[in-house]
Amino acid sequence: MEKYIYMDNAATTPVKKEVLEEMLPYFSEKYGNPSSIYSLGSASKNVIEVARDKVAKTIGADKKEIFFTGGGSEADNWAIKGIAFANKSKGNHIITSKIEHHGILHTCEYLEKQGFEVTYLDVDEYGVVDLEQLKNSITDKTILISIMFANNEIGTIQPIEEIGKIAKEKKVYFHTDAVQAIGNIRIDVKKLNIDLLSMSAHKFYGPKGIGALYIRQGVKIDPLISGGGQERNRRAGTENVPGIVGMGKAIELAYENFEEHNIKLLNLRERLIKKVMENIDYVRLNGHSTNRLPGNVNLCFRFIEGESLLLSLDMEGIAGSSGSACTSGTLDPSHVLLSIGLPHEIAHGSLRLTLGDFNSEEEVDYVVEKLIEIVNRLRLMSPLYDKIKEEK
Ligand SMILES: Cc1ncc(COP(=O)(O)O)c(C=O)c1O
Numbered sequence: 001m002e003k004y005i006y007m008d009n010a011a012t013t014p015v016k017k018e019v020l021e022e023m024l025p026y027f028s029e030k031y032g033n034p035s036s037i038y039s040l041g042s043a044s045k046n047v048i049e050v051a052r053d054k055v056a057k058t059i060g061a062d063k064k065e066i067f068f069t070g071g072g073s074e075a076d077n078w079a080i081k082g083i084a085f086a087n088k089s090k091g092n093h094i095i096t097s098k099i100e101h102h103g104i105l106h107t108c109e110y111l112e113k114q115g116f117e118v119t120y121l122d123v124d125e126y127g128v129v130d131l132e133q134l135k136n137s138i139t140d141k142t143i144l145i146s147i148m149f150a151n152n153e154i155g156t157i158q159p160i161e162e163i164g165k166i167a168k169e170k171k172v173y174f175h176t177d178a179v180q181a182i183g184n185i186r187i188d189v190k191k192l193n194i195d196l197l198s199m200s201a202h203k204f205y206g207p208k209g210i211g212a213l214y215i216r217q218g219v220k221i222d223p224l225i226s227g228g229g230q231e232r233n234r235r236a237g238t239e240n241v242p243g244i245v246g247m248g249k250a251i252e253l254a255y256e257n258f259e260e261h262n263i264k265l266l267n268l269r270e271r272l273i274k275k276v277m278e279n280i281d282y283v284r285l286n287g288h289s290t291n292r293l294p295g296n297v298n299l300c301f302r303f304i305e306g307e308s309l310l311l312s313l314d315m316e317g318i319a320g321s322s323g324s325a326c327t328s329g330t331l332d333p334s335h336v337l338l339s340i341g342l343p344h345e346i347a348h349g350s351l352r353l354t355l356g357d358f359n360s361e362e363e364v365d366y367v368v369e370k371l372i373e374i375v376n377r378l379r380l381m382s383p384l385y386d387k388i389k390e391e392k
């Protein structure tokens, strides 16, 4: 393919060259097991601690509070199940939202089968959780509030500071899935009263299959994976040394270049939204207009199937994603788009384009140009669109 434009950076990002270079020696010549006492082993142990320090510093935590995991989903599972099982003598109630990632939602559903009770908070039309409903849902049985920092589909950023205050006041643990936020938002876990936070390296130009859970010192939590004594007896399994090194480097780079990255993405995002709105009718922007991730654009095109749009874009060498679950082999539209009140038929026409460090203004212009062509072509085949035009 001549030209390939990748605008699915919320799904994953490429590993940056500098990150890969730091990782490479830990696959081959520096292969020691961190638990071994000879120098080859302790060299691996040392680099893990260096990476842990980098991750901790970025979010204002102590390095003793960072535990490496096999990615964001594991961190989410650990936070929810670990808190639930360790605190069940205090209560069995968990509060989350309807628009969480499935790493949270499916874990909560699993816990419901184990006798826990879960409240799924509503969100408004922009995808923001209802703080009044949150306050009213807390009972003396509530042990955990888990609300994502920013949504992966529509990019909406939640009022994390307010939620942290409420949780602290009510003495309930507060977990946030910050998988989409790390690298895009500055986070200080102490200022925000966050007790647990999930992250995943492949969303900020690090490798896949490595993440971390921040656990504030003093939080009562069970392990998720039992076995050896790694991660101070809290997460068993020989450490993914190259992955950890890569995650450390990637998070360091993300915050070194934070302003530049943010300004660039905001500019690209606004350019894309403006051009689409100016050139295509019957389109709506999903999510909040300003309180959203800098690289997230989520649009619904009426009278069009998101799936056809994606396939047509792919044929032009453009990678995006659809909010509908069509692409994942089921016919359910996105739970996030339905939760913000979109009717099924509109939710079906959604397209998510997520910008990253490697996109350019020229790419945005090219994508808009192709989108105009594709949307016009697909609508020509839509009987509903014909009807609307006749009525006009
Ligand atoms: C908000 C959110 N949480 C969790 C995950 C899961 O992370 P991982 O792919 O590292 O398991 C993702 C990634 O898709 C995500 O966007």
Ligand code: FES
Pocket: 305, 306, 307, 324, 325, 326, 331, 332, 333, 347, 348, 349
């Ligand atoms: S988007 Fe095609 S059936 Fe849902």
